Amino acid sequence: MSEFRFNEEVILMNLEAADYTEVLQQMGENLVKHHYVKDSFIPAIIEREQEFATGLPTAGVSVAIPHTDAVHVNQKTISIATLKNPVDFVIMGEVSETTPVQIVFMLAMDEPHSQLELLQDLMKIFQEGTFLDQLLQTDSVLELKKQVTEKLNLSDFKGGERL
Amino acid sequence: MKQVLVACGAGIATSTVVNNAIEELAKENGIKVDLKQIRIAEVSTYEDTADLLVTTAMTKKEYSFPVINARTFLTGIGVEDTKKQILEELLK
Numbered sequence: 001m002s003e004f005r006f007n008e009e010v011i012l013m014n015l016e017a018a019d020y021t022e023v024l025q026q027m028g029e030n031l032v033k034h035h036y037v038k039d040s041f042i043p044a045i046i047e048r049e050q051e052f053a054t055g056l057p058t059a060g061v062s063v064a065i066p067h068t069d070a071v072h073v074n075q076k077t078i079s080i081a082t083l084k085n086p087v088d089f090v091i092m093g094e095v096s097e098t099t100p101v102q103i104v105f106m107l108a109m110d111e112p113h114s115q116l117e118l119l120q121d122l123m124k125i126f127q128e129g130t131f132l133d134q135l136l137q138t139d140s141v142l143e144l145k146k147q148v149t150e151k152l153n154l155s156d157f158k159g160g161e162r163l
Numbered sequence: 164m165k166q167v168l169v170a171c172g173a174g175i176a177t178s179t180v181v182n183n184a185i186e187e188l189a190k191e192n193g194i195k196v197d198l199k200q201i202r203i204a205e206v207s208t209y210e211d212t213a214d215l216l217v218t219t220a221m222t223k224k225e226y227s228f229p230v231i232n233a234r235t236f237l238t239g240i241g242v243e244d245t246k247k248q249i250l251e252e253l254l255k
Contacts, residue, residue: 057238092177
């Protein structure tokens with residue numbers, strides 16, 4: 001199993017994209033560039049989003065949690081992008097209803113169960129609308145990293161890595 | 164014991180969270196359940212044995228058992244209603 005790593009390089013701020021495919025393409029390319037995922041991750045995550053949408057309306061801004069199979073992942077991470085303009089994602093579990101997403105949490109994960117706590121902490125973030133608003137107001141990558149690291153209890157793990 | 168399928172598209176992310184939430188819900192209420200965390204594509208394998216499907220993925224297919232949308236476990240909005248629905252099915 002690979003370690004979990006959360007660094008500045010997986011955070012993209014004010015990403016500009018016309019639609020969700022472009023969001024996934026850009027975030028995926030960034031992860032490929034930094035060797036977190038294989039090239040195959042990009043088409044796989046786009047295809048998965050088309051089949052099983054991940055847009056989530058929350059108490060605050062809407063988010064999306066695109067993800068795909070472990071086979072495309074080298075290094076576990078959660079890549080975060082704040083979007084310059086909201087981009088419509090289909091709502092999870094719906095056929096065509098969309099929600100204007102402002103923050104994307106792209107999950108590069110491996111086995112089921114290995115990440116339960118992390119995922120639960122992430123869902124807790126979604127349930128506190130104010131924290132998402134706060135993230136959107138953040139103007140530096142370092143500050144965003146610090147806030148998420150604290151919130152997801154990643155700081156307990158040396159160098160932001162977690163076995 | 165009721166067999167409950169917990170499914171999402173990949174069977175790795177959202178179903179993990181929902182599976183755990185139902186496990187706790189059942190425990191709190193002293194109910195034993197047979198939970199199966201699967202991919203939505205695998206549901207038909209359990210067609211004959213399942214009593215309930217709880218899923219975050221879209222399903223157009225009709226099943227012989229009830230289907231409950233589990234998105235509320237991720238967003239927290241309306242989660243108490245979803246828990247009530249699941250409990251009702253488990254106690255049937």
